[in-house]
Amino acid sequence: xxxxxxxxxxxxxxxxxxxxxxxxxxxxxxxxxxxxxxxxxxxxxxxxxxxxxxxxxxxxxxxxxxxxxxxxxxxxxxxxxxxxxxxxxxxxxxxxxxxxxxxxxxxxxxxxxxxxxxxxxxxxxxxxxxxxxxxxxxxxxxxxx
Amino acid sequence: xxxxxxxxxxxxxxxxxxxxxxxxxxxxxxxxxxxxxxxxxxxxxxxxxxxxxxxxxxxxxxxxxxxxxxxxxxxxxxxxxxxxxxxxxxxxxxxxxxxxxxxxxxxxxxxxxxxxxxxxxxxxxxxxxxxxxxxxxxxxxxxxxxxxxxxxxxxxxxxxxxxxxxxxxxxxxxxxxxxxxxxxxxxxxxxxxxxxxxxxxxxxxxxxxxxxxxxxxxxxxxxxxxxxxxxxxxxxxxxxxxxxxxxxxxxxxxxxxxxxxxxxxxxxxxxxxxxxxxxxxxxxxxxxxxxxxxxxxxxxxxxxxxxxxxxxxxxxxxxxxxxxxxxxxxxxxxxxxxxxxxxxxxxxxxxxxxxxxxxxxxxxxxxxxxxxxxxxxxxxxxxxxxxxxxxxxxxxxxxxxxx
Numbered sequence: 001x002x003x004x005x006x007x008x009x010x011x012x013x014x015x016x017x018x019x020x021x022x023x024x025x026x027x028x029x030x031x032x033x034x035x036x037x038x039x040x041x042x043x044x045x046x047x048x049x050x051x052x053x054x055x056x057x058x059x060x061x062x063x064x065x066x067x068x069x070x071x072x073x074x075x076x077x078x079x080x081x082x083x084x085x086x087x088x089x090x091x092x093x094x095x096x097x098x099x100x101x102x103x104x105x106x107x108x109x110x111x112x113x114x115x116x117x118x119x120x121x122x123x124x125x126x127x128x129x130x131x132x133x134x135x136x137x138x139x140x141x142x143x144x145x
Numbered sequence: 146x147x148x149x150x151x152x153x154x155x156x157x158x159x160x161x162x163x164x165x166x167x168x169x170x171x172x173x174x175x176x177x178x179x180x181x182x183x184x185x186x187x188x189x190x191x192x193x194x195x196x197x198x199x200x201x202x203x204x205x206x207x208x209x210x211x212x213x214x215x216x217x218x219x220x221x222x223x224x225x226x227x228x229x230x231x232x233x234x235x236x237x238x239x240x241x242x243x244x245x246x247x248x249x250x251x252x253x254x255x256x257x258x259x260x261x262x263x264x265x266x267x268x269x270x271x272x273x274x275x276x277x278x279x280x281x282x283x284x285x286x287x288x289x290x291x292x293x294x295x296x297x298x299x300x301x302x303x304x305x306x307x308x309x310x311x312x313x314x315x316x317x318x319x320x321x322x323x324x325x326x327x328x329x330x331x332x333x334x335x336x337x338x339x340x341x342x343x344x345x346x347x348x349x350x351x352x353x354x355x356x357x358x359x360x361x362x363x364x365x366x367x368x369x370x371x372x373x374x375x376x377x378x379x380x381x382x383x384x385x386x387x388x389x390x391x392x393x394x395x396x397x398x399x400x401x402x403x404x405x406x407x408x409x410x411x412x413x414x415x416x417x418x419x420x421x422x423x424x425x426x427x428x429x430x431x432x433x434x435x436x437x438x439x440x441x442x443x444x445x446x447x448x449x450x451x452x453x454x455x456x457x458x459x460x461x462x463x464x465x466x467x468x469x470x471x472x473x474x475x476x477x478x479x480x481x482x483x484x485x486x487x488x489x490x491x492x493x494x495x496x497x498x499x500x501x502x503x504x505x506x507x508x509x510x511x512x513x514x515x516x517x518x519x520x521x522x523x524x525x526x527x528x529x530x531x532x533x534x535x536x537x538x539x540x541x542x543x544x545x546x547x548x
Binding site for chain 1: 186187191193195196231358359360361374376379380381443444446448455457459461469470472474478479482
C-alpha cells in the first residue's frame with residue numbers, strides 16, 4: 001500500500017471528521033481532524049491499519065493548543081500526523097492511553113507542560129516535575145517567560 | 146530471611162546522576178525475591194531543552210541537541226538535520242550523506258560495545274567488561290581523527306556536514322575497522338557460546354511482540370522480539386539506501402536476543418562504513434555542504450536510527466531563524482516503559498540485567514541505590530551488593546554446570 005491509498009482510505013472512512021489534509025510528499029502527511037473524532041481515528045490507525053504511535057507534539061499558537069499525534073507506517077516509511085486544534089480556554093481531549101500504553105507518559109507530560117486535560121487518562125499525574133513546580137503554571141505556554 | 150518472604154520490599158534504583166541523559170528512579174516492589182510491581186520517576190534533572198531550543202538559532206540548536214545524550218551524541222543532530230532539511234526541501238551532497246552515515250555507524254559500534262561491557266559487568270563477567278571497553282577505545286580514537294573530538298562531534302549542520310573526511314585518512318580508518326571486526330568476532334563467540342551466559346539471559350526479561358506494539362518500543366529492543374523496524378530501512382535517509390546491509394532481528398525477546406541483535410548489528414555497521422569509505426573515494430573532496438539561506442514556515446519530522454532505536458524530532462518553523470517549537474523523542478522514552486513487562490515476575494538478581502537489557506543510560510543502572518524492607522525500613526542491600534547478588538548467581542550456575 002502506498003501513501004496515496006492510505007490517505008484515500010482515511011478520507012473514505014472519516015470524510016466528515018477530517019477538516020484538512022496536507023500531504024507534503026509520499027513520506028509525510030498532516031491530517032487535521034475534529035478533536036471529538038480523535039478516539040475513532042486513532043483506533044482505526046492503531047488496531048486496523050497497524051500504525052505505530054511515535055509520540056505527540058503539542059504547540060501553543062494563536063489558534064489555541066495544537067496537538068500533532070505522530071503515527072508511523074513503517075512498511076512504507078510514512079509519518080502520518082493526526083492534527084487537532086483545541087481552544088485556548090480549558091483545553092481538553094480524550095486520552096489514548098486506554099488503547100495503548102505508548103501514549104501514557106506523553107499525555108502526562110503535555111498535561112504538565114501545557115495544561116491540556118486528557119479525559120479518562122488512567123493516571124494523569126505529573127511526569128517530570130512532581131513536587132518541585134508550582135501548580136497551574138505551565139512553562140511551555142507562550143505567555144510563560 | 147523466612148519472614149522476609151512474606152513481606153513487601155521497596156527497592157529504589159536511581160534516582161539520578163547529572164552526567165546521564167535520562168535521570169530516573171525505578172521503584173521495585175518485591176515480595177521475597179520476586180519483583181511484583183515497578184514504578185518509574187523522572188525529572189530530577191529536567192533541562193528544558195525543548196524550550197531552550199526555541200531561543201536558539203537553527204545553527205545553535207545542533208550544539209544544544211548534541212548534548213541531549215552523551216553516548217549517542219550524533220543521533221539527535223542527525224534527526225534534527227533531517228527535520229530541518231525536510232522543511233526547506235534541501236537535498237545534501239552524496240559526500241555529506243556518506244560522512245553522516247559513517248559517523249552514525251561508528252557511534253553505533255562504540256555504543257553497542259559499551260552496552261556489551263556493562264551487561265557483562267552486571268552478570269559478573271568483568272573480563273567481558275574490560276575487553277569490550279578496550280575494543281571501544283580505537284573507535285573513539287577514530288572519532289578524534291575524523292572530527293577532532295572523542296565525543297560530541299559537532300559534525301552536522303543544515304545542508305551537510307562541517308568537516309570532510311579526507312581521502313588520505315580512509316586507509317587508517319579501514320585498518321582500525323579490520324581490527325574491530327576481528328575483536329567483535331572474538332567477543333561475539335565468547336558471549337554466544339558461554340553456557341552460563343545462556344542460563345543467565347535466556348528466558349529473562351522477555352518482551353513479546355504484543356508488548357512491543359503496545360508500548361511502541363523501538364530499536365534493538367523491538368528487533369529482538371521479532372518486530373523488524375529500523376528507520377534506516379523503513380524511511381531511508383543519508384547514505385543508507387546507497388549501501389547494502391540487512392536489519393538484524395531475533396524472535397525470543399529475552400536478554401540473550403537483545404545481546405545477539407546488538408552484537409550482530411556491529412558487523413553490519415562495520416560493513417556500512419567500509420562501503421561508505423569506498424564510495425567517498427569516488428566523490429569530490431570538500432563537496433560536503435549546500436548553502437541554505439532561510440528556513441521557511443512549515444513542519445519537519447526528522448527521524449534517525451540511534452543505537453537504542455528511533456530518535457524523533459518534530460520542528461515547527463514560523464519562518465524566523467529559530468524553531469517555534471521543537472519536540473524531541475529519544476528512544477529510551479518508549480523503551481524504558483517496557484520495564485513494567487520485562488521485570489515483573491523476575492527475581493531481584495535478574496532485575497539488574499533486565500533493566501540494562503533495553504540499554505537505558507547506564508549511569509542510572511550503575512546507581513542502584515539500596516534495598517529497604519518496607520516494613521521495618523531496614524536496609525537490606527546497597528548498590529554494590531545488588532550487583533554482587535547478580536554475580537553470585539552467575540558463579541553458582543558456573544559451579545553447578547562445572548565450568
